[in-house]
Amino acid sequence: MKDTKTNNMNYSAAFEELQQIVSDIEDGEIGVDELAEKVKRAASLIELCKAKLTSTEEDVEKILQALEGGSK
């Protein structure tokens, strides 16, 4: 479900676009014709955000563990 367009996107840009899409959908500004496309895009943004979050979490975890391990 990865989209090539999201490859170089950062979290905040992805999150912003996601917000815009969800807000557009909520406001009824997206018709049936675009809906599937938009949902697809949103889903891929969500995937991206989640992946970024997970990777950040892991990175931080690793860094801090190294730090704590080094301080013993």
Added chain:
Amino acid sequence: MKDTKTNNMNYSAAFEELQQIVSDIEDGEIGVDELAEKVKRAASLIELCKAKLTSTEEDVEKILQALEGGSK
């Protein structure tokens, strides 16, 4: 009952035309001579919309299920 004219139509154009037909019929602006023809057209538009909607539904459903599955 498919009409060739609807082949390339999108949901919103079809729905718009449909609404126009409904409104015309409601206003009695369609005589007996055209009525059968118009109803036929409306029916084919409805079919089209339904088909589009169903396909969108399936797509969205698939995407969302994939998303939910991925987020577990």
Added chain:
Amino acid sequence: MKDTKTNNMNYSAAFEELQQIVSDIEDGEIGVDELAEKVKRAASLIELCKAKLTSTEEDVEKILQALEGGSK
């Protein structure tokens, strides 16, 4: 009682002529001699309209039933 002149007439033209005849008769502008002729013409127009209406009714009903049936 079929009149050749009505063969290619549509419903709305027929109904219009019919209205004209009735109005003319009512206005008494038609002599006794013509009267029978006019009445005869009116009867034939009514026949035509009835036939058209019935055919349209049948067509529409068919379409609508197909539509309603399809939407179930």
Added chain:
Amino acid sequence: MKDTKTNNMNYSAAFEELQQIVSDIEDGEIGVDELAEKVKRAASLIELCKAKLTSTEEDVEKILQALEGGSK
């Protein structure tokens, strides 16, 4: 985990930067994208501070032992 940028830094500068980073993170001024980078930087500052502390501690210990030894 050492960072070249910290090589010539003194403790107070390092600690100050560390505090700034922690405070920025706490104030929500750092987005997910920068987070890992900032944490990495903070970790390297903490390493530096710890190293400085340890080295200072050793120096001080030496001085104090010399003093105690001299006072006997």
Added chain:
Amino acid sequence: MKDTKTNNMNYSAAFEELQQIVSDIEDGEIGVDELAEKVKRAASLIELCKAKLTSTEEDVEKILQALEGGSK
């Protein structure tokens, strides 16, 4: 461990500076960067004070012995 800066210092100035250093360290007014330097300084002040005390003690002892001897 003697510091050239202490050469011409008197006891009370040295002791006062010593107290100031201890108080500064206690109040956390001395950063880690300066700490070793300050402790070194304190150590050299302590040495100075000890030396001054010892010398004073000897001087006083000599004077008083002469006094006692003279008063017998």
Added chain:
Amino acid sequence: MKDTKTNNMNYSAAFEELQQIVSDIEDGEIGVDELAEKVKRAASLIELCKAKLTSTEEDVEKILQALEGGSK
């Protein structure tokens, strides 16, 4: 242990100075820096005072001469 400064000193001034020094020492107003000097001074003042108690410098002859000289 005689000090030139005390030689011509009036013994009452010496007595007063001695008491002042002792009082200062007792009150802790004399620091380590001055202590030896002050003790030295006090010792020499004590010597002076003691000498004054047990010695006399007057000469009867001289007085008699003065008397005769004055009576001429």
Added chain:
Amino acid sequence: MQPERTTYTLLELTRSIQKTFADRYVSAYWIRAEMNKLNHYSHSGHCFPELVEKQHGKVVAQMRSTLWRDDYIRANEQFIETLGQPLKDGIKILFLARVGFDPIYGLSLRIMDIDPAYTLGDIEREKQETILQLKREGLYEQNKSLALPLLPKRLAIISVETSKGLADFLEIIDKNPWGYRFFYMLFPSLLQGDKAVDTITLQLNRIRKVKNHFDAVAIIRGGGDDIGLSCFNNYRLAKAIANFPIPVLSGIGHSTNETVTELIAHYNAITPTKLAEYLIQAFHNFSVPVMEAQEALLSIPSEILKKEKERLITISNMIGRTVKASFIREKQTLQNQSFRMKREVFHIVSRSRYEVNQYSTTLDVRSRTIITSNHQILLQTNKAISDYCRRQLVNTNEKLTNMEIQVRHLDPVNVLKRGYSITMQNGKAIRDHHMVKTGDTLQTKLLNGTIQSLVQSSSNDSF
């Protein structure tokens, strides 16, 4: 002619005077007078005091008197006992006397007794006058106001060389066990009687010359008899002492009230011994603080140094402790930063994740809603089309039916069926009676068939 004279012998006269005195002055009288001269004859032991009374400095009465040896001895003893001094010239006395006249010795007063209390009062008055005078001159406190040196060790002694008082005094100051050394010089002088004033004054003048060699003058007189102390009340002597440039100390042993000299002296000891002790005490007062100072000096500096060493050790220990505490504190702070950062990072991540999930949920719900609502709308549209269509067909059908009925009504056959007929003239339907004249031929069309008829008349009768 000379009258008969009565003549008397001198004896007769003197006897008569004697008798008259004896008759007139039968008892002894207490008389106040000034004893100008005592006129004591040491050989016989009798006295012949010369008595006067003065007013404003002038003698207004004068008389000789006798004081027999026994009376004199008794009165003198009483005097010494009461006043501390013997009968002498120039004192005021109250005496008991008999007035007598002797043919040979003439008028005389025989003093039988002298009341020393009266004279005492008089002496006291004189003493008070001296004090008052000194006070008036501002000299009373003069000598006292001088500063006695801390060590009054150089003494000019005014005394009698052989006096026991002096010996007592010197015994103490010379042989004190503390080794205090005094320097003194004797300026011998009489210390009682009338000549004392002059000799003391003389010696004071001598001492004045060499006053720089001395710290104080000591007037020393041994105890024993109190005779002749009134000289110390003498104004001149008192003034000389008061004015003296160095302190005058007195050690005059006696049992009576203090003399003026003693009152104005810088210090008065009741005996020479006491004066010596006073001086020794002055040395003590100097020596004790010096010895105490020495003791303090021997103990306190080492205490100060000991305390200072302790202080130094304390502060030295404190540095170690403080530095270690500061390291612990610093490490804790670092740890805290690390903890805070960790906590906050995971907080941010989890919050972000929550937000993303929220959007995911919203996306889900909303997109399904859109689809559902579109389904709904399509259904409604479907229904609307059906409804509207059927209604229109029904309407059209109705209209057509109405039209058919209307046409049927208009068909003339239907009128003729109900018995109506159409009257025509030349094929035209007659609607007005004016259209026909009598005699016209009219055709009447019936449902079945036609009738030919002639018009007889027409009127405008109507239905």
